[in-house]
Amino acid sequence: METNCEKSLSEEKIIGGTPVGSKYPWLAALMYRGGKFQCGGSLIGSNIVLTAAHCYLNMRSAEELLDFYTIKLGVYDICANDFSEKHFRTKKVYIHEKYRQVFTSSYDIALLILDDTVDFTQISLPSAGITSWGNECAQPGNLGIYTNVSMYDDWIEEKLKDSNEKL
Numbered sequence: 001m002e003t004n005c006e007k008s009l010s011e012e013k014i015i016g017g018t019p020v021g022s023k024y025p026w027l028a029a030l031m032y033r034g035g036k037f038q039c040g041g042s043l044i045g046s047n048i049v050l051t052a053a054h055c056y057l058n059m060r061s062a063e064e065l066l067d068f069y070t071i072k073l074g075v076y077d078i079c080a081n082d083f084s085e086k087h088f089r090t091k092k093v094y095i096h097e098k099y100r101q102v103f104t105s106s107y108d109i110a111l112l113i114l115d116d117t118v119d120f121t122q123i124s125l126p127s128a129g130i131t132s133w134g135n136e137c138a139q140p141g142n143l144g145i146y147t148n149v150s151m152y153d154d155w156i157e158e159k160l161k162d163s164n165e166k167l
Contacts, residue, residue: 025084030055030069042129043073045167047088047114048160050149052130053099054108065093073118088114094159096152105145109152111159 028041028049041051049071059065071088092113099107109130130147160166 025074027073027075029072029075031072032069033067038069040131041071041112043118044156045160045165046117048165048167049112049114050130050156051110051112052108052147053095053110054105056093056095056110062093065095066090071112071114086118088116088118091115092163094163096155105147108145108147109149109155111156113163113165 026043028043028051029037030039030041030051032038039051039055041049041055044050056065056068059068066089069090071090073086073088074084076084090112094111094113096107096109099109129149131144156167
């Protein structure tokens with residue numbers, strides 16, 4: 001999904017709502033190397049982002065997993081550079097072992113361990129959810145599939161324990 005920066009923020013990117021400014025600083029943008037937006041995520045710990053496994057579809061190696069995206073936090077307008085944005089790289093990516101890349105949305109969950117911590121003392125972290133997939137996602141009358149994150153609490157805890165990270 002390429003970002004069309006020619007159109008205004010509310011005209012192209014807000015679906016069924018209005019701009020909220022920097023009200024949700026835990027929202028993460030996974031940006032391709034060239035600076036194009038691909039996927040979203042949620043900061044759930046000081047250096048942990050929850051996202052969808054399908055964001056890493058077609059990755060062949062651990063090196064590709066780490067280098068494919070820049071993770072941006074504090075982004076309000078994806079088309080403008082904002083002084084409040086923070087950029088991170090990933091030092092570890094966990095994709096659910098049972099995630100199937102073809103014809104299913106089951107286990108579509110991934111954790112990203114960032115290369116640095118985020119000072120979020122002023123942030124109240126959200127209950128995260130993941131949009132797994134959909135045809136013209138979030139448009140009225142179109143099907144969307146969502147991951148129930150609470151079903152993966154044990155998996156998240158296991159991965160964080162393996163990497164010595166804490167929520």
